[in-house]
Amino acid sequence: MDLGKGSNKSSANSPAVIGLIAVITVLLGVGGLVIAQLTPVLFPDQASAEANQIDQLFKVMLGIGGSIFLLVQGVLIYSIIRYRKRQGDNTDGPTVHGNVTLEVVWTAIPAVVVLGLVIYSYQVWVDIQEPKEDELVVHVEARRFGWTFLYEDERLTAGNGNGNENSNATRFPAPDLHVYAGQPVRLVMETEDVIHSFWVPEMRIKQDLLPGRTTEMRITPQLVDGRASDEYPLRYRVVCTELCGSGHGAMFTYVYLHEDEESYMQWVDSSVESVLNPPEDPVLNGMRIMASGVYGCQSCHALQDSREGMTLSWDAVTGPSLQGIADRASTRVSGQPAEEYLYESIYDPGAYIVPGYGNIMNQYQFVNPDAAHYLPKPDAEAITAYLCTVSDEFTPEELAENPLCDFDNLLSYSEMYTMDGMN
Amino acid sequence: MATASYPMDGVAGQVKRPALAEYFTWSIDHKIIGVQYIVTSLFFFIIAGALAMLIRWELMTPEITVMADGSQYNTLFSIHGTMMIFTWIVPFWAGLGNYLIPLMLGAKDMAFPWLNAFAFWLLPPSGFLLILGFFIGPAEAGWTSYPPLSTIYSPDGQTLWALSIHLVGLSSILGAINFIVTIKNMRPPSMGWFQMPLFAWATLATSIIVVLATPFLAGALTLLLLDRVAGTTFFDATSGGDVLLWQNIFWFYSHPAVYIMILPGFGVLSEVLAIHSRKPIFGYRMIALSSMAIAIVGFTVWAHHMFTSLQPELRIPFMITSMIIAVPTGIKIFGWLGTIWGGRIRLNSANLFSLGFLSLFVIGGISGVMLAAVPVNIHMHDTYFVVSHFHFVLYGGSVFAIYSALYHWWPKITGRMLDERLGKIHFVTTYIGFLGTFMPQHIVGMQGMPRRVAVYDPQFQDLNVLISLFSFLLGISTFFLLYNMVVSTVAGRVAGANPWRALTLEWQTTSPPPAYNFAGEPVPFEDPYGYGTDASKAYLDAMESRFGPSPGAEEERRPPSGALPEPQPAGD
Numbered sequence: 001m002d003l004g005k006g007s008n009k010s011s012a013n014s015p016a017v018i019g020l021i022a023v024i025t026v027l028l029g030v031g032g033l034v035i036a037q038l039t040p041v042l043f044p045d046q047a048s049a050e051a052n053q054i055d056q057l058f059k060v061m062l063g064i065g066g067s068i069f070l071l072v073q074g075v076l077i078y079s080i081i082r083y084r085k086r087q088g089d090n091t092d093g094p095t096v097h098g099n100v101t102l103e104v105v106w107t108a109i110p111a112v113v114v115l116g117l118v119i120y121s122y123q124v125w126v127d128i129q130e131p132k133e134d135e136l137v138v139h140v141e142a143r144r145f146g147w148t149f150l151y152e153d154e155r156l157t158a159g160n161g162n163g164n165e166n167s168n169a170t171r172f173p174a175p176d177l178h179v180y181a182g183q184p185v186r187l188v189m190e191t192e193d194v195i196h197s198f199w200v201p202e203m204r205i206k207q208d209l210l211p212g213r214t215t216e217m218r219i220t221p222q223l224v225d226g227r228a229s230d231e232y233p234l235r236y237r238v239v240c241t242e243l244c245g246s247g248h249g250a251m252f253t254y255v256y257l258h259e260d261e262e263s264y265m266q267w268v269d270s271s272v273e274s275v276l277n278p279p280e281d282p283v284l285n286g287m288r289i290m291a292s293g294v295y296g297c298q299s300c301h302a303l304q305d306s307r308e309g310m311t312l313s314w315d316a317v318t319g320p321s322l323q324g325i326a327d328r329a330s331t332r333v334s335g336q337p338a339e340e341y342l343y344e345s346i347y348d349p350g351a352y353i354v355p356g357y358g359n360i361m362n363q364y365q366f367v368n369p370d371a372a373h374y375l376p377k378p379d380a381e382a383i384t385a386y387l388c389t390v391s392d393e394f395t396p397e398e399l400a401e402n403p404l405c406d407f408d409n410l411l412s413y414s415e416m417y418t419m420d421g422m423n
Numbered sequence: 424m425a426t427a428s429y430p431m432d433g434v435a436g437q438v439k440r441p442a443l444a445e446y447f448t449w450s451i452d453h454k455i456i457g458v459q460y461i462v463t464s465l466f467f468f469i470i471a472g473a474l475a476m477l478i479r480w481e482l483m484t485p486e487i488t489v490m491a492d493g494s495q496y497n498t499l500f501s502i503h504g505t506m507m508i509f510t511w512i513v514p515f516w517a518g519l520g521n522y523l524i525p526l527m528l529g530a531k532d533m534a535f536p537w538l539n540a541f542a543f544w545l546l547p548p549s550g551f552l553l554i555l556g557f558f559i560g561p562a563e564a565g566w567t568s569y570p571p572l573s574t575i576y577s578p579d580g581q582t583l584w585a586l587s588i589h590l591v592g593l594s595s596i597l598g599a600i601n602f603i604v605t606i607k608n609m610r611p612p613s614m615g616w617f618q619m620p621l622f623a624w625a626t627l628a629t630s631i632i633v634v635l636a637t638p639f640l641a642g643a644l645t646l647l648l649l650d651r652v653a654g655t656t657f658f659d660a661t662s663g664g665d666v667l668l669w670q671n672i673f674w675f676y677s678h679p680a681v682y683i684m685i686l687p688g689f690g691v692l693s694e695v696l697a698i699h700s701r702k703p704i705f706g707y708r709m710i711a712l713s714s715m716a717i718a719i720v721g722f723t724v725w726a727h728h729m730f731t732s733l734q735p736e737l738r739i740p741f742m743i744t745s746m747i748i749a750v751p752t753g754i755k756i757f758g759w760l761g762t763i764w765g766g767r768i769r770l771n772s773a774n775l776f777s778l779g780f781l782s783l784f785v786i787g788g789i790s791g792v793m794l795a796a797v798p799v800n801i802h803m804h805d806t807y808f809v810v811s812h813f814h815f816v817l818y819g820g821s822v823f824a825i826y827s828a829l830y831h832w833w834p835k836i837t838g839r840m841l842d843e844r845l846g847k848i849h850f851v852t853t854y855i856g857f858l859g860t861f862m863p864q865h866i867v868g869m870q871g872m873p874r875r876v877a878v879y880d881p882q883f884q885d886l887n888v889l890i891s892l893f894s895f896l897l898g899i900s901t902f903f904l905l906y907n908m909v910v911s912t913v914a915g916r917v918a919g920a921n922p923w924r925a926l927t928l929e930w931q932t933t934s935p936p937p938a939y940n941f942a943g944e945p946v947p948f949e950d951p952y953g954y955g956t957d958a959s960k961a962y963l964d965a966m967e968s969r970f971g972p973s974p975g976a977e978e979e980r981r982p983p984s985g986a987l988p989e990p991q992p993a994g995d
């Protein structure tokens with residue numbers, strides 16, 4: 001890294017000059033090494049095996065880049081001090097047009113360095129791409145502005161009571177990604193609308209989701225240095241990194257990194273259980289459906305609720321808050337009862353737009369199971385029944401006495417809505 | 424087009440500037456057009472800069488607080504990026520090239536004066552269309568406008584956006600054809616290719632890129648417009664279209680466009696550093712030819728912008744070419760360091776911005792090589808690390824070069840000097856504001872903050888507040904330049920023909936130059952950077968006796984003979 005040094009004084013081959021160049025080269029190398037030590041500070045946790053390799057590659061590049069940085073800034077500052085124009089000196093500098101040896105050197109050395117980096121980067125890339133044995137396959141669905149994760153489970157079969165007759169019947173949905181240390185994961189990703197991009201900074205891997213294509217990426221989660229056992233499952237953000245519209249910044253969810261398979265399987269078992277044995281009570285079933293994340297409600301709405309061991313803790317801001325929605329549902333459209341307003345808002349969100357929000361919610365369909373936004377009628381009824389009980393003004397006991405919705409009317413409205421074939 | 428200025432041999436300071444009204448008319452004088460470009464682009468720079476201030480204001484909190492909603496925030500950075508690129512940096516270089524190229528070549532005007540005027544007058548409507556978008560729902564899909572966000576999901580302003588870029592693209596192509604023809608045909612007989620000033624080489628390389636690449640942008644925009652207004656489905660995957668088609672065509676233009684924005688800046692540096700270090704450029708041929716190498720290799724790297732969307736097996740070849748392009752850029756940086764080494768470095772505003780360019784651009788170059796590595800890129804892609812990288816090359820690079828060019832050629836264009844004290848304040852505030860704004864963005868990005876978000880992880884708030892505060896300093900720093908320009912125009916010190924004692928031809932005429940630039944046929948000095956020789960001194964003295972001493976060069980005036988200080992030891 002002694003580029004640019006030789007042009008200073010005459011007799012470039014004298015031992016003194018060669019010695020000086022050697023000293024400067026060593027100093028630049030040491031400087032680069034010191035700068036490279038910043039790497040772990042700059043990056044977040046290393047929660048995947050890929051992170052180790054990528055950080056190491058970055059460290060090498062930071063070291064080399066650091067040396068070049070010090071060389072250029074060093075020559076620059078030295079020149080500005082040493083060769084600045086002195087007061088009253090109006091002479092010109094020496095008429096030096098170049099130095100072929102030097103020019104060859106500072107072309108050849110960077111060329112060799114970048115070729116080395118190409119080879120190194122290529123090896124890391126091939127390693128990361130390598131299919132692993134026994135990968136856990138998770139299907140990822142993205143839409144404006146949220147994520148749904150679908151897990152295969154052999155206990156699930158078509159028509160198992162979740163009301164879903166489509167191909168997702170053998171999968172259970174989750175609003176968050178769950179993985180465990182040491183288990184390689186393959187994400188199979190599709191988008192329902194625009195381009196999105198899946199990124200977990202702590203796992204370093206990123207891949208776009210492209211309309212009309214299925215894209216894949218691999219992650220091998222690992223235990224994170226310095227984290228105690230009781231901190232698990234570790235929670236990191238999954239963020240969207242491709243501009244997708246007004247809610248792009250708020251389009252994040254979480255990945256839960258379990259310490260071991262046991263902890264992960266506990267989560268799987270409870271998720272499967274809730275699909276196989278949904279609550280009989282339509283209100284609780286509606287809450288279960290929303291909590292599962294299958295329709296991505298959590299991506300845009302805020303709602304804090306806790307019942308029967310289920311908890312919703314949503315704080316999204318893209319859509320209007322659902323907190324206490326039952327109290328105001330009947331006031332939104334003059335003459336429209338609460339249950340009809342809520343039900344219609346699921347299938348035809350543009351019918352009434354809450355002031356301050358855009359008409360950007362997905363248009364769900366109940367006819368075609370293969371449609372991008374399929375939401376079967378029983379699910380819509382259950383969700384409506386649940387939302388009818390989301391009240392800030394009344395206690396559950398008071399609601400049991402005087403419900404805010406007419407559930408019989410809900411069923412007949414639902415029937416009529418279907419007959420109309422409005423979508 | 425008649426200007427009111429005529430050469431007054433031997434009498435400095437009595438040259439009249441063109442009347443103000445001329446700048447608001449259809450003129451085919453390249454000097455008028457050059458100034459029209461420069462002033463128009465400065466106007467859009469201020470608007471786009473104000474948008475950046477709003478962006479930074481919003482980002483002081485991790486929720487949406489300043490803007491009404493996410494869409495409104497998206498319009499800020501979409502229009503900020505579009506304006507900065509298409510109505511500030513690209514047209515500024517067209518303007519500077521317009522002003523300087525005929526002068527540097529000793530020509531009377533550009534090859535096609537009428538076409539030149541036409542190319543300029545496409546620019547104001549283009550910027551106007553972008554601004555008009557704010558009244559009908561502006562483009563909010565970023566300056567890259569990826570479909571289907573920019574087709575199915577965007578308001579009507581997106582159509583205006585595409586029309587606007589179409590106009591500015593056409594303007595760019597027409598200007599570039601003009602430059603190529605002018606540089607090829609209008610040099611004086613004694614000026615061979617390798618006696619051209621390096622700014623002309625850079626403009627030539629830039630123009631070749633423009634002519635080859637910009638038609639692809641026009642093609643992509645046409646498809647986008649058809650999808651938006653004519654019901655076609657080129658980019659609609661649900662009807663057989665492909666979203667990657669846009670990305671490929673768009674970046675096939677837009678990566679070379681990076682060099683369209685930076686190569687003229689390289690040219691400026693080669694002029695400014697040599698002239699203000701009083702030394703020949705180090706390795707003229709390597710610097711000239713590396714511009715051409717960059718222009719060629721620049722066409723083979725576009726897909727490194729698509730490392731997270733491109734098919735995985737296609738990423739490797741683009742990684743290789745993207746890393747290789749660092750080599751010709753490195754040649755230039757080392758060549759410039761060789762140029763200042765051993766010189767008599769004047770630390771005036773023009774040179775400070777060029778030296779500042781060197782120190783900042785090398786950081787952008789290093790982060791560029793990092794981003795070229797696919798494994799590193801898939802972590803950094805679309806994060807603030809990338810935002811930082813391209814601001815280091817486009818602000819620390821292009822804009823610093825623009826500032827340097829303004830301080831350097833302002834005396835030629837206006838006949839007045841800019842105030843050096845204000846210029847130094849401008850440099851220091853810009854440099855500190857820039858570093859404070861963009862250095863920490865590397866860290867925010869690596870830690871996990873994506874670009875183009877108004878809502879972000881609250882753990883990044885502290886750094887974002889810091890970044891915003893420095894960005895406000897950066898915003899304020901611009902006003903030192905604007906104020907300086909106004910004061911200089913009204914009451915600046917008279918410059919004279921050649922205040923820098925520069926050898927290139929644009930300085931061998933009055934400031935500002937008369938109509939048709941030169942009285943008689945100008946004779947260029949044999950070597951545009953031949954400083955330090957007796958011949959060059961004789962040439963400059965002859966010119967000084969012809970055009971009179973340059974009052975602007977007060978502190979540069981040679982001391983009385985006999986008082987010469989000991990020369991510094993000569994280089995090898």
